[in-house]
Amino acid sequence: MPLVRIDVTAGRTPEELRRLADVVQEVMLDVFAAPARDRYQVVTEHPAGQIIAEDTGLGYERTDGIVVVQVFQQGRDAEQKQALYRALADRLEEHCDVRPQDLIVSVSANEKEDWSFGEGRAQFLDGGL
Numbered sequence: 001m002p003l004v005r006i007d008v009t010a011g012r013t014p015e016e017l018r019r020l021a022d023v024v025q026e027v028m029l030d031v032f033a034a035p036a037r038d039r040y041q042v043v044t045e046h047p048a049g050q051i052i053a054e055d056t057g058l059g060y061e062r063t064d065g066i067v068v069v070q071v072f073q074q075g076r077d078a079e080q081k082q083a084l085y086r087a088l089a090d091r092l093e094e095h096c097d098v099r100p101q102d103l104i105v106s107v108s109a110n111e112k113e114d115w116s117f118g119e120g121r122a123q124f125l126d127g128g129l
Contacts, residue, residue: 001115002028003040007068010045016096017043023095024069027087032076053104060101067098071107081107 004024012020021041028034051066069088076084085105092098112124123129 001038001040001073002032002034003072004028004042005068005070005072006041006043007051007070008043008045009048009051009064009066011048011064012045017045020067020092020096020098023091024088027084027091028071031084031087032071032073032080063099063102065097065099066102066104067092068104069106071105072110073107074110074112076107076109 006021006024008017008020021043025039025041028039029036048064051068053062053066053068055062071084084107088105089100089103092103093100113122115122115124117123117129121128
């Protein structure tokens with residue numbers, strides 16, 4: 001179950017933000033094979049200038065259209081992660097007008113004991129899931 005944080009510079013409409021989140025979720029389902037209704041996303045808008053992202057020497061010119069996607073997940077291999085990066089870049093450009101140079105993605109792994117979905121329980125460990 002991926003937990004996804006999406007950080008953007010303020011200025012998109014609520015409909016644009018929802019479409020962005022929907023496209024990211026579609027990629028989670030298609031590429032990471034996340035189960036249906038396994039959607040955990042936090043979308044945060046920041047005032048202009050509060051996302052500082054240089055180009056790491058790659059020569060990118062970033063714009064205020066920057067999107068930072070952080071994915072916390074279990075069990076995906078390097079091939080799946082690379083497919084995720086490509087699919088996000090392609091689909092966000094096509095459906096949300098996000099320039100590939102303005103997309104930063106980070107994937108972090110965690111374990112079953114790192115999750116609680118409510119009630120103060122570790123559902124992966126106690127048989128709830």
